Amino acid sequence: MTATPHQPAAASPGPSVTAARPARVGAPSGTRLAWLHLKYQFLETVRVPIAVLGNLLFPALAMFFFVVPQKEVAGDPIMATMAVASLGLFAICSASLFTYGLGVAEDRALPFDPFLRSLPAGPTPRMVARVLNGAIFSLFGVVPLVLIGWLFTDATVTARQLLSGVGILLVVSVPFVLLGMAIGYSLTAKAALPVVQVILFPLAFAGGLFMPPMFFPHWLSLISQATPTRAGRDLLVGALTGEPVYALAWPVLLGWTALFAVLAVTAYRRDEGRRFK
Amino acid sequence: MTASLAPVVSVAGVTRRFNDVVALDDVSLDIAAGELVGILGPNGAGKSTLLSLVSGQRKPDSGTVRLCGQDPRLTAARATLGLTPQETGLPATLKVREVVDFVAGHYADPVPTGELLEQFGLAELAGRQTGGMSGGQKRRLAVALSLVGRPSVILLDEPTTGLDVGGRQALWLAIREYHAGGGTVLLTSHYLEEVQALAHRVVVIDEGVVRADDTMTNILERVGLRRVVLHSADLPAADAVPARLPGVIRASREGDRYELFTPDADALVRELVTSGLDFHGLEVRGATLEEAFEQMVAHRSSDLLRPPATPARTATDPEAGAR
Numbered sequence: 001m002t003a004t005p006h007q008p009a010a011a012s013p014g015p016s017v018t019a020a021r022p023a024r025v026g027a028p029s030g031t032r033l034a035w036l037h038l039k040y041q042f043l044e045t046v047r048v049p050i051a052v053l054g055n056l057l058f059p060a061l062a063m064f065f066f067v068v069p070q071k072e073v074a075g076d077p078i079m080a081t082m083a084v085a086s087l088g089l090f091a092i093c094s095a096s097l098f099t100y101g102l103g104v105a106e107d108r109a110l111p112f113d114p115f116l117r118s119l120p121a122g123p124t125p126r127m128v129a130r131v132l133n134g135a136i137f138s139l140f141g142v143v144p145l146v147l148i149g150w151l152f153t154d155a156t157v158t159a160r161q162l163l164s165g166v167g168i169l170l171v172v173s174v175p176f177v178l179l180g181m182a183i184g185y186s187l188t189a190k191a192a193l194p195v196v197q198v199i200l201f202p203l204a205f206a207g208g209l210f211m212p213p214m215f216f217p218h219w220l221s222l223i224s225q226a227t228p229t230r231a232g233r234d235l236l237v238g239a240l241t242g243e244p245v246y247a248l249a250w251p252v253l254l255g256w257t258a259l260f261a262v263l264a265v266t267a268y269r270r271d272e273g274r275r276f277k
Numbered sequence: 278m279t280a281s282l283a284p285v286v287s288v289a290g291v292t293r294r295f296n297d298v299v300a301l302d303d304v305s306l307d308i309a310a311g312e313l314v315g316i317l318g319p320n321g322a323g324k325s326t327l328l329s330l331v332s333g334q335r336k337p338d339s340g341t342v343r344l345c346g347q348d349p350r351l352t353a354a355r356a357t358l359g360l361t362p363q364e365t366g367l368p369a370t371l372k373v374r375e376v377v378d379f380v381a382g383h384y385a386d387p388v389p390t391g392e393l394l395e396q397f398g399l400a401e402l403a404g405r406q407t408g409g410m411s412g413g414q415k416r417r418l419a420v421a422l423s424l425v426g427r428p429s430v431i432l433l434d435e436p437t438t439g440l441d442v443g444g445r446q447a448l449w450l451a452i453r454e455y456h457a458g459g460g461t462v463l464l465t466s467h468y469l470e471e472v473q474a475l476a477h478r479v480v481v482i483d484e485g486v487v488r489a490d491d492t493m494t495n496i497l498e499r500v501g502l503r504r505v506v507l508h509s510a511d512l513p514a515a516d517a518v519p520a521r522l523p524g525v526i527r528a529s530r531e532g533d534r535y536e537l538f539t540p541d542a543d544a545l546v547r548e549l550v551t552s553g554l555d556f557h558g559l560e561v562r563g564a565t566l567e568e569a570f571e572q573m574v575a576h577r578s579s580d581l582l583r584p585p586a587t588p589a590r591t592a593t594d595p596e597a598g599a600r
Contacts, residue, residue, distance in 0.1 A: 027356055027385050036382040040371060047370035047406075111366030118332045119383045120356040120426075 033121045037129035045133060055098075055137060059091040060144040066210075068152045078241050080155035082212060084145050085165070085236045090209040091141035092169055093229060096176035097183070097196045099134045104184025105192040108271065131177060138173055139166070157240050164239045172232035172253065178260035185267035203229045225249075228256040283346055285310045285357075285430045285461045286331055291340030293326055300326040302485040303340070310429065313452075313462045315476030315493075317469070317566075319574055323485040324465050328432050331463070332360055345429055356384060359428030361419040361436060369408030373399060373418060376407055377425060384426030397421040397451065413444040420448055430461040437471060449475060473566040483574045493566070502526065502564050503542035507549070508533050509556035522548060534558075 028036070046052060067083040068074050074083075107113055116126065146162075149155040157165065179199070183192050204210060206220070207229020213221055224230040231252040238245035284307040293301040301323045308314055318324045329335045330342045333349030347354035367376060374390055381387035394400045397417045402410065407418065416439065423431045433452070437445040452475060456462050466472050472479065479496045481489040489496060510533050512518055518528035518537065524545045529536045539545045542561045549556065 027353065028382060033383065036379065040368075040375065040379045043375065044368055044370050110368075111363040112368055113366070114329075114334055115360060115362035115366060115422075117334055118355060118358070118360045119380065120352045120358075121383055122352055 027120065030125060033125035034128040034132075037121075037125045038132050041129050041133045042136065045137060052137065052140065055091065055095050055141040056144055058094070059087045059141060060148060062090075062210075063087055063145055063148045064152075068148070074153040077154045077156045078243070079212075080149060080153035081157060081241050082237050082243075083153070084149035084155050085240050086209040086212070086233055088142045088145050088169065089172065089207075089229065089233050089236055090204050091145065092138045092173045093176045093204060093209075093232075094200055095138040095141050096134055096173050097180045097200050099137065100130070100177055100180025101183035101187075101192045101196040102189060104130075104181055105187055105189040108185070109189060134177055134180075135170060135173065138169075142166075142169065161240050161242075165236060168232075168236050168239045172228075172236065175228050175253065175257040175260045178257065178264040182260060182263035182267045185264070185271045203227055206230065207233055209233060226252060228253055231256075284308055284343075285312075285345055286463065287341075287343040287346075288327070288331070289341050289343075291330065291337040291342060293323075293330065293335065293337050299485050301330075301337075304482075304485070304487055305340075306480060306487065306490065308430075308461060308463065310461055311456070311459055312478055313456050313476050314464065314478045314480060315472035316463060316465045316480050316482060317472060317570055318465075318482035322483045322574075324482055325434070327482065328434055328463070328465065332358060332432055356426065357429040359423035359426060359431035361423045361431075361433055363419070367407040367410075367415060367418065370406055372404055372406050373410070374403040376418065377422065380422050381425045386427060387425050388427060390425075393421050393425055398447065412439050413441060416440055416444065417448065420451060424451075424455060428460070430463065431455065433462065433464045435466055436464065437466070437468065445471070469565070469567040469570055479566070481570065481573050488573050496569050497564055497566065499569060499572075501540055502538045502568065503540070503545075504560075504562045504564060504568075505537045505539060505542055505545055505549075506558070506560040506562070507535055507537070507556040508558040509535060509554060511555050522552075524548065538564075 063083070067080070067087070073079045117123075180196070183195055183199075187195060206224050207213075207227045208216070208224060209229055213224050213230065213233075216224060225246055225248060231249040234245045234249050235253065237243050238249075286306070286308040288304055288306040291301055291304045292299065304323070304327065306327075316324050316327065326335070330337055331344060331349060333344070333351070333355055336342075336350060342349055344354045345357045349355060349358070371379070373394065377390045377393060381390060390403075391400070394403055397420070399414065399417060399421065402414060407415065410418065416437065420433065420436050423433065436452070437448050440448065449471075452462060452464075462475075464472065464476060473493065476493060478492055479489065480487060481496075489499070491499075512530075512535055513521055515528045515530040515535070518530075518535065519525045522537070522545065524539045524541055525537045526540065527538050537545065546559070546561065549559075
C-alpha cells in the first residue's frame with residue numbers, strides 16, 4: 001500500500017515539520033472520512049484471516065454436508081435454491097451479529113476508542129464505515145454458497161432473480177446489524193459472545209434456515225412466521241424462485257427492524273452516557 | 278489567531294461530578310498561545326478529567342470549556358487539537374504508516390507521513406504492524422500522532438512513561454521543537470523532573486481544586502528552601518543535625534553524604550566553614566519541583582502554599598477520583 005500523496009508543506013518547510021499552523025483550508029468531507037474509516041476497518045478485519053475464513057467456511061461446509069449429498073434436495077431446482085437462500089441468509093445473520101455484537105463490544109474495550117473519539121470527526125463516518133464493512137464481509141460469505149449451489153446442485157436463478165436476491169439479502173441484514181449493535185453497545189465482549197450464540201442459533205432454526213419450514217409442525221410454523229429470520233428467508237426465497245411469500249413477511253421484518261433500531265440507539269446513548277457524559 | 282490574546286484553552290468555573298465524587302470543583306484556567314504548561318497532581322486529583330473536558334470527550338456539569346474559542350465537543354474545534362493515544366491501544370494489525378495515514382486523513386493539512394516518521398526516528402518501521410513494535414517505539418508513535426494534524430495545542434498525558442533515557446530525551450526534543458514553532462502544550466507526567474525540564478508554567482491540581490498556578494521559577498521559590506549537600510564523617514545522625522547546625526530545617530543521610538535543607542544557604546555555608554567541621558564535596562542547589570510538589574499536596578493543611586485566590590476548601594471525599 002502506498003502512502004496517500006500529500007501536498008508539500010508550503011514553500012519553506014520551517015524549523016520543524018510539526019510546527020503549529022493556524023490556517024485551516026477546509027476540513028475533509030464526511031464522505032472522505034467515511035471512506036477513510038472504511039478503508040482502515042476493512043484492513044483491520046482482513047488482517048485477521050481466521051475471522052474472515054470462519055464467515056466463509058461454516059455456511060459452505062453446511063452446504064456440502066447437508067445439501068449436496070441429498071439427491072432429493074440437490075436435484076430439485078426449487079429445493080436447492082431454497083437451501084442456498086437459507087444458508088446464505090444464515091451467513092448474513094451470523095456475520096452481522098458477530099461483526100457488530102462482538103466487534104463493537106471489543107472496540108469499546110480498546111484504549112484506541114477514546115482517541116478516535118477525540119479526532120475531528122463525529123460518530124457518523126465510523127458508523128457508516130462499520131455498516132459498509134459488515135455488508136462487504138457478509139456478501140463475501142455468500143459467494144462460496146452461490147458457487148457451490150451453481151456447480152454442485154440444480155439450483156437455478158436468472159440474473160435478475162440473483163440481483164434482487166442480493167438486494168433483499170442486504171435489506172434483511174439491516175435488523176440483524178441493528179440487533180448486533182444493540183448487543184455490542186450493551187455488553188462486554190465476554191458477555192456478547194454467548195449472547196450472540198444464544199440468539200443466533202434458535203432464531204436460525206425457528207426461521208427455517210437449517211430445516212425447511214414446510215417440515216415444521218403447525219405450532220412451530222406459527223411461531224416461525226413471527227421471527228425476523230423466517231420473514232427474511234421467505235422474502236429471499238420469493239425473490240429467487242418466485243414462490244409465494246406469506247402476507248405478514250414484510251410487516252414482521254419491518255417491525256423487528258424498528259424494534260432493533262430503538263434498542264441499538266438506546267444502547268449507544270446509554271454507553272455514551274456511561275463513559276463520556 | 279496568530280498573535281491573538283484570546284486563550285487557546287479556556288476553562289471557566291468548571292465543575293464535574295461523577296455520581297457523588299467531585300472530580301473538578303469550580304476550576305478556572307486560561308492557557309495562552311505558545312505556553313508550555315505542566316499539570317501536576319496526585320492520582321485521582323482531577324488531571325485526567327480536566328484533559329478529557331479540554332478534548333471534548335466529556336462535558337462539564339457547570340462552567341464552560343473553550344478550545345480556540347469553540348466548544349471542544351464540536352468537530353471543528355478539535356481540528357486544532359492534538360492528542361496521544363495510550364500506546365497499548367494502537368490497532369495491532371495496522372502498519373505504522375497506515376495508522377499515521379489514517380489519523381492524518383482527518384485533517385485539512387497534515388504533516389506528510391514520511392516526514393513525521395523521519396522526525397520521530399520511525400521511518401524504518403513504517404511497514405511494520407504496530408503490534409510488533411517495542412514499548413518505546415509505540416510511545417514515540419503515540420506522540421507523533423498528536424502532531425500529525427499541525428495542531429495549535431497538544432495534550433500530552435504521561436508522554437514518556439516507560440521510556441529509557443534516550444527515548445525520553447528524543448521526545449523532549451520533539452516537544453520543545455513543536456513548542457518553539459509556536460505550539461501550545463499541556464503536559465501531565467508522573468516524572469516531576471520531566472515537568473521541571475519542559476514546562477514554563479505549573480498548575481497543581483489536588484482534590485479537584487487548583488492548588489497553585491504559577492511560573493516554574495515562582496513555584497520553586499515558594500518552597501523557600503535551598504539544598505546543601507556535603508560529605509562528612511563528623512556529623513551526627515540525620516535527625517540530630519538541625520540541633521547541631523543552626524538554620525538547618527531538616528536533613529537526610531546516606532552513608533557519609535548529607536542533604537541539608539535550609540532557608541539561608543549562605544549563612545549555613547559560612548557556619549560550616551567557621552565551625553571547623555571536616556567536610557568535602559560541597560554542593561548548593563535550589564529546591565526541585567518534587568519538593569515543591571510534596572509540600573503543596575502533602576502538607577495541604579498548612580495554608581502556606583495555597584494561592585490567595587483559591588479559598589480553602591474541605592474536600593469531603595479524599596478519593597476524589599477522576600475516572
